[in-house]
Amino acid sequence: MNHNHRASRQQQSHIKRLASHCNSNRVFDLLTSDLLLDKVEEQLPEHRERQFPPTQTLSMFLSAVMNTDRSCQNAVNQAAMH
16 A cells, blocks of 8 residues: 555544544534634525524534434434534
8 A cells, every 4th residue: 555545544534533523513613713704604695594594504414414323313403402
């Protein structure tokens, strides 16, 4: 196995470990951080106030995609618990 392939496999393994511990609150905190909030809000369309605003919905979706349990119900349950 060459060096690039080994490094790539290590990075993939590291990302999988991080993703398995990902939750929507961590993603939401990242999306609404000082670094990203202005950029994220620029991309949002006009919307009504809902139980889950667009940034939280996006964070729940990304969390579901990265978790081993990719169900929407799990993402909503996690958000409700926090």
